[in-house]
Amino acid sequence: MLQSMRDNLKGTAAIIVAAFFGFIMVIGGIDFFTGASGGSADAVAEVNGEKITNLDLQRAIQNRRAMIMNQYGENVPADLLSDEQLREPVLQQLVNSAVMRQAAEEGGMAMSTAAVDREIVQIPGFQVNGQYDKQTLNMWLAQNRFTMAGFRQIMERDLVLQQYADAVTDSAFTTRANAEEIVAISMEERDFDYVVIPVEPLLSEVQVSDEEIQQYYDANQNAFARPEQVAIEYIELKPEMFAANIEVSDQDVRAQYEQEVKGFEASERRRAAHILLEEPTPEVIEEIQGKLAAGEDFAELAKSYSDDFGSRDQGGDLGFTSGDVFPEAFEDALAALEVGQVSAPVQTESGTHLIKLVEVAGSEPPTFEERADAIRKQLQNAEAEREFVGALSRLADLAYNADSLAGPAQELGVKVQTTGLFGRQGGVGIAGNSQVIDAAFAPEVMLDGNTSDVLNLSNEHSLVLRVLEHKPEGTYPLDEVREQIAERLKREKASEQLAQDAEALKKQLEGGAQFAALAEQKDLTLETSDGTRRGGMGQRGEIVEQAFHLPAPQSGDSLLSAFATDSGDRVVLQLREVRPGELSRQSKEQREALMQQLASMTGTSELAAVQQYLKTEADVEINR
Incomplete structure (x- = not known):
């Protein structure tokens, strides 16, 4: 059944993205299928006489594509998945992998058979309910044209490569002086006080004329550029859309259970x-x-x-x-x-x-009561799969040359759905899918009014679409952005008025006035921020950023600053003290974690340098 086939495909994806292989691919630049020669003898590259075959490359490209799909899902940009886009970086990864593996083997590194077997049984994709499952492994080997011996060989070579990478990265270290220098900056603390003079109360008093709005609109046409946009209607098909209407009899469930018991x-x-x-x-x-x-x-x-x-x-x-x-x-x-x-x-x-x-x-066969619900759902899904495949086979014919999708939708028993306007950068929901975007903006669909081809967004998700509305690229009319412009101009005017108040307050502080007394006099809230470190969100983040832009004040003095936030509020800030971060002030656990992190960063850098050196020294031939 399609469902079982798709479950197997999901298992394969789980294997590919297992943490073990992820480490090798990220650190060593290696692909899971590296060294899996056979099938095609055409060499796309040679590294010190070792061939990288076209089959090696195609398997590696498939693996990279699966990883991208796993990371981004259905919304992955289509151009990221093309062979043309993937071929060169994947080929370079295979070359990098080869030079490092060869260096490891020349250094006498090896991996025991027991260690290889232990890694195989621990791969999540080969496990069922947390336990190694031989049948799952055998199915995967058959689907990917591997023998067990060949797969063991690949695992051994990749484990040796990981061993080599560990030898480089684990030997890296950092000095205490380096750590102290980084801590001095990253954990610097600042003490400051500030008040916020809000712009909001002034907005109702500020007037903006139609002439000012028009002038701003004319002078900032680029800010109101409208991209080309479309709105679409679409029919989508998924197996679960049919499952809800499928009933499975108790007799069918019992019959399926008896079959399972016989085959157990x-x-x-x-x-x-x-x-x-x-x-x-x-x-x-x-x-x-x-x-x-x-x-x-x-x-x-x-x-x-x-x-x-x-x-x-x-x-x-x-x-x-x-x-x-x-x-x-x-x-x-x-x-x-x-x-x-x-x-x-x-x-x-x-x-x-x-x-x-x-x-x-x-193991003993489960009872009927234990399996009944799962079997019912399995049979329901199987029938939904058949209905899905049947509807999918009819969708293209029904939608072809249709003036709207209402008729095909009624024929298939599904609903027509619509989107709002969206541009080539995509919109929300289905409008964010790259295949949908490409199809909607295709000239024959957008301009000629044709229905798209059937788009297979995944194994279990397909759709067709038509463009309902098309807006060419242009500029938003003034009426659509008038309120936006008016709000902006009001905030700018009000903020300029507040700038005078902020500067006056700053001068009083420079003259020796007490910040707390002035804040109380002007009905403002004085905020004290001691031991503050970099970072923060929203307006608080803007204020902290400004505080860290100021130079350190001289001993016993303070520095003053007045500035506007993005919202138009005005801030007067007094920086009192700056203290560099000190490694000795961190806890033992924090110091150890920092030293380990810095050593890890150094190790990664050193591994990249080793890899580049090996590649430079190697005899590499690329067959374009």
């Missing part, structure tokens, strides 16, 4: 932990086995002895397997154990394992 396969999953010894000696193995026999905790021994850095801090825990996650010798040994039992030494490519069976989890 009870499975047994085993949770493993291990102690990995890459180059063990008989003495070490005997020592560990002796401690286990004496009753020492397996998890604590794993922390002390295991060479698997990824699992030893978790007591050697590797998670669940259905019998196909780990190497064959490992799985065979695990299958022979009872819960709590530890195996004899098992040899694999990774080294020697002491394996413990932690837990066995089985």
Whole structure:
């Protein structure tokens, strides 16, 4: 069914945007499919003799497109998704990935089979209800034309690259002097007082003539430019639009449940932990086995002895397997154990394992009562999918050459919807979708009055549209902006009047008057702002910004400033003291967090420099 196919596609997207691959792509400039050669031998680039094939590039482009769609949804600009737009940056990422991976391999970096398998089972896209699901992985491998061995190889190479990136970034550091310099600026504090002289009470007293409005309008035509605009009507189709009218009988639900029970396969999953010894000696193995026999905790021994850095801090825990996650010798040994039992030494490519069976989890088919609601919804959605596909196949024929969309909408049992005017930058709701905008402004639709082609906004969202109203580019008529201009001119006039009051107040303060007494005399509220740091929203943010623009006053003195806010209010501000931020005044946790953040920024910068150096030194050939 379409729904199950789409669920699989969603699973694939979840895999692509998993945090593990996100780290590699952001830090290392690598794509998830890097190195997945095969299928197409046409090389689009060579890096030190290693080919990047056209299939590598196409898979990487598909992955980048999926990431963009996941980030922006249906409203992603169409030009961001084109092959032409994506090809060059993605190809450069593949080259960057290759030079770093080659450097890692030349440096002797490697990843154990156990570590690779552990990463695979932890990928969210391969899990169902928080547990690794073999069938989901196999479906994904088939859809993307991968073998398990090929996928493991890609994972191993990418994990090695991450290891290389970590080696660079984790070694970065910052000095205390750098931290102190940054803190001095970013955490600077200022003490100041201020009053706000409001413009609002004066607005009713200010008069603006029609001549002044006309003059302002004539002198500021650019401010009243009106973009080309359209308003549209449209029919949209979604499966859920049909689901509400579909009834599913109890008999159909029961029949579907019986089918599920017949096809249900009870499975047994085993949770493993291990102690990995890459180059063990008989003495070490005997020592560990002796401690286990004496009753020492397996998890604590794993922390002390295991060479698997990824699992030893978790007591050697590797998670669940259905019998196909780990190497064959490992799985065979695990299958022979009872819960709590530890195996004899098992040899694999990774080294020697002491394996413990932690837990066995089985499964039984759910009861009819547990599944009934889900099955009913599943059948309802399946029928809605069929109706959606049927309506979609008829939509283009019904809408073609229609004078309006009312007839096609009635035929399909849906409603015609409309939008207000919007420009090429888009509007609200459906008018913000790039495909809708492009279709609405296409000459054959906007000017010739034709109905658009069917727009597939997603797998489950399609529509057609017609333009109801078209306004060419021009200038808003004066009548439409008259009130806006009048309001602006009133505020400007009133603010100019207040400027005289603000300057007079400032002069009195310069003459030695007390700020508090003057504020009370003029019925103003004196605001005191001590220990103020940069930032803020609205008018408060404007005032803080002005306070930080002033130079630091001399000891014992203060600095005065009078200025207007965006609303036209006038502010008189007295800056009393400036204190640079001090690292020593921060808590231990804050200092550690700051040093770590600065080191991380340094590490990212150094990694970019290393990458650029490797690329400069590499023999790179691009086939255009």
